[in-house]
Amino acid sequence: MFAALVRYPVPSIVKVEDLHKTYDNGLEALKGVTLDIEEGEILALLGPNGAGKTTLISTICGITVPTSGRISVGGHDVQSEWRAARKLIGLVPQEINLEPFEFVQSTLRFSRGLFGKPRNDALVDDVLKDLALHDRRGSKTSELSGGMRRRVLIAKALAHEPRVLFLDEPTAGVDVELRRDMWALVGRLREDGVTIILTTHYIEEAEAIADRVGVINSGELLLVEEKSALMQRLGRKEIRIELTQPVEAIPDALADYDLVRAEDGRSLTYAYKATGERTGITRLLTAVQAAGLTLSDIQTRQSSLEDIFVRLVREEAE
Amino acid sequence: MNWYGIAAIWQFEMGRFFRSILQSIVSPVVSTALYFVVFGAAIGSRMPEIESVDYGAFIVPGLIMLTVLQQSVQNAGFGIYFPKFIGTIYEVLSAPISSLEIVIGYVGAAATKSILIGLIILVTSLFFVEFSIVHPVLMLAFLVLTAVSFSLLGFILGIWARNFEQLNLVPLLIVTPLVFLGGSFYSVSMLPPFWQNVSLLNPVLYLVSGFRWSFFGTADVPIVASLAAIFVFAGLCLGIVWWIFRTGYRLKP
Numbered sequence: 001m002f003a004a005l006v007r008y009p010v011p012s013i014v015k016v017e018d019l020h021k022t023y024d025n026g027l028e029a030l031k032g033v034t035l036d037i038e039e040g041e042i043l044a045l046l047g048p049n050g051a052g053k054t055t056l057i058s059t060i061c062g063i064t065v066p067t068s069g070r071i072s073v074g075g076h077d078v079q080s081e082w083r084a085a086r087k088l089i090g091l092v093p094q095e096i097n098l099e100p101f102e103f104v105q106s107t108l109r110f111s112r113g114l115f116g117k118p119r120n121d122a123l124v125d126d127v128l129k130d131l132a133l134h135d136r137r138g139s140k141t142s143e144l145s146g147g148m149r150r151r152v153l154i155a156k157a158l159a160h161e162p163r164v165l166f167l168d169e170p171t172a173g174v175d176v177e178l179r180r181d182m183w184a185l186v187g188r189l190r191e192d193g194v195t196i197i198l199t200t201h202y203i204e205e206a207e208a209i210a211d212r213v214g215v216i217n218s219g220e221l222l223l224v225e226e227k228s229a230l231m232q233r234l235g236r237k238e239i240r241i242e243l244t245q246p247v248e249a250i251p252d253a254l255a256d257y258d259l260v261r262a263e264d265g266r267s268l269t270y271a272y273k274a275t276g277e278r279t280g281i282t283r284l285l286t287a288v289q290a291a292g293l294t295l296s297d298i299q300t301r302q303s304s305l306e307d308i309f310v311r312l313v314r315e316e317a318e
Numbered sequence: 319m320n321w322y323g324i325a326a327i328w329q330f331e332m333g334r335f336f337r338s339i340l341q342s343i344v345s346p347v348v349s350t351a352l353y354f355v356v357f358g359a360a361i362g363s364r365m366p367e368i369e370s371v372d373y374g375a376f377i378v379p380g381l382i383m384l385t386v387l388q389q390s391v392q393n394a395g396f397g398i399y400f401p402k403f404i405g406t407i408y409e410v411l412s413a414p415i416s417s418l419e420i421v422i423g424y425v426g427a428a429a430t431k432s433i434l435i436g437l438i439i440l441v442t443s444l445f446f447v448e449f450s451i452v453h454p455v456l457m458l459a460f461l462v463l464t465a466v467s468f469s470l471l472g473f474i475l476g477i478w479a480r481n482f483e484q485l486n487l488v489p490l491l492i493v494t495p496l497v498f499l500g501g502s503f504y505s506v507s508m509l510p511p512f513w514q515n516v517s518l519l520n521p522v523l524y525l526v527s528g529f530r531w532s533f534f535g536t537a538d539v540p541i542v543a544s545l546a547a548i549f550v551f552a553g554l555c556l557g558i559v560w561w562i563f564r565t566g567y568r569l570k571p
Contacts, residue, residue: 061412065570083320086414097405101337106330113326114413156409 012036013088013164013195014060019069021055021219029055031219032069037164037197042190043224044206045199046309047216053199054094056216057166061091073164087115090162094169094199096149100142104133104152107141108159115160124159131155131185147178154185165189167198171205183209203306213305217313231305239281241288242267242297251291257284323415327423328430331397335431342431343438346385350439353381354446357503368505369536375449378440379530380502386436386461387468387497387522391489394428394472399485402476402569411570417563421473428469429462436461449533457532463548464525468493470555477568496522506538521547 014037021030029052037043045053058064060071062078062085071078076085099107108124128134131151136144141152150170157165167186171179186196186209200206206213207227214224223230246265257280260269268288272279288295335342358374365373401407410420443449451457479485500522506514517523518539528544531537537544562569 063408063411063570065566083414083416086412089412091408091412093405093408095405097408099401099404099406102330102333106333110326110330111409113322113329114409114415116320116322116414118322 011039013039013074014197015070015072016056016060017070019056019059019071020067021052021059021064022067029219030059030066030069033216033219033221035214035221035224037195038212039163039195040190040193041211042186042196042198042209043212043214044210044227045197045214045216046201046203046206046305047199048201048313051216052219053216054168055219057091057168057197057199061089061166062086063091087160088163090157090160090165092153092157092165092167092170094172096146096153098141098149098152100140102141103137104128104139104141104144104155105137107152108155111156112159117160123161127155127158130188131158132181147174150174150178158189162194164195164197167196169199169201171200171202179205203304203309207305215309215312217316220316222312222316227305230308231302236271236273236303236307237279238301238303239270239272239284240267240299240301241270241285241295242299244294244296247293251293253291254284254287257287320413320415320419323413324419324423324426327410327415327420328427331393331424331427332430334397335393335427342435346389346435346439347442350381350385350442351446353377354443358446368508369534371534371536372447372449374447375534376505376530377503378443378447378449379533380497380500380526381443382436382439382461383464383500383522383526383529384494384497384502385439386432386465387493387525388489389432389435390428390465390468391472391475391493393431394425394469395476395479395485395489396472397424397428398473398476399479399482403482407569417560420563421470421559425466425469425473428472429465432465432469433461436465451533452535453532457529460525460529460532460544460548463552464529467548467552467555470552470559474555474558474562477562480568496520497526499523500526501538502526521551524548 014035016033016035019030019033020028022028033052033056035056045056047053055064059066060073060078062082066079073085074088076082076088078085102110105124105128108127109119109121112120112124125134125137128137131154133148133151133155136148141149144152154167154170170186171182174182183205186198189196198205198210210227212224213227213230215222225233243266247261247268248265250259250261250268254268257270261267262269270281270284272281354374357377362373362377367373368376401410415423475485475488479488499517500520501517506517506523509517524539524544524547527538528541528548531541531544561567
């Protein structure tokens, strides 16, 4: 609570106000999304398929025309000052779209030029090195592996030195090792001061790299919160008490604790709020002992973002 | 103006041309040679002079126009359709580049290619027939204007097309017949009066006629009419392109 007071106000680099998007076929993809993205942060937009993540990103980047609402990037309205706004943005789309017969290096030069930047081969080389593509700069994009092609897409987006980078499902269909590489890259970019917005439906991804997490479902932003605060606020802890002797039923003396008995009767599980000042653990353990049970082990587990996410989306549906 | 952006598109598209340089240059040269063998030597030897121009020379402007029109429509259509088809268009649409700049880049590149091919055919034909060009500057102006306006048409086609079939159908079913019936290989005065009048509805007739006038100083229709026709056509295409970008037609959902 104190931390919230001490935090300095960070200027938001992307501001989305009451954004609506209804497609021509009547699909309402965004239903009034308001979102402030702070400079230098990593924001993960989490949501199931079809939640509106890609529409939100496409609308900020100017590929999709908003039905109503306002968007600004770096203080520039994306519609009236689109040129200034778009210069700041790099976009890595979900689909791997690359000109098959084009060489890696020339696709980067193209991207840089397209965004109004003069040719700079040294910078293009640096980007290629950073993405471990330098050896393949003379290859045709069609000759590269899937992981490499995805990195080419990122390199293209970075070739024009964006301040804000949108990564739409950067690790969808990517193996574990590549995913870790991607996360490391995102970390390096953040150190350079690039603001990163990534969409994902892998909760572990948000958990691993994001500063803040936004949960989006059916075109609505359910919440945007600091990852740690979110986990703390909604996170529950569990304590599992393993017993040397199985119990047939929960002893009456422990009836107040809402314990869950494992099927084999060898353990009891107690859930409590991680943020609560009085967790009741001490009282519980004393009571367990008083009931004549002997412990063989104790385990605690914090609920993951996944549990939180599933709960939020389910509550929304109900 | 985002000049770097225009240059990037232009270079990228020209890269496509030069990657397949053999196909880009050899195929027009071969087909030109074939036309000269068939129309020039075989048929031309039995044809009288048309308006005091040897038949072999008479078909040169028509032949250049035929190829320039086809190439312009095809190159510009493919140039914008392909990024749409494979999805790379997202980058252009999200870049700080205006619709006018996008058009200059793509249409400029397509027109450059077809002008180059037109000039290659012109040079090739010098090996087969003798002729001189009466108004060389106007000839170039006609070539450029035609290439640009038909590249605009191709650009529209590329945005409109939903598949490769549609993309190829228009040049095949509309452009080629219009060129053949536009007096590329004959003077419309050789047609019966009824067909002469029908021909006057064909916009390509004005282009071929004007282009031929710049070579030989003779024309089927007044040069002013030819110039007017090409400007009206270019203006019409520009208007449609402007509308496409204004509404996001088949580009932005």
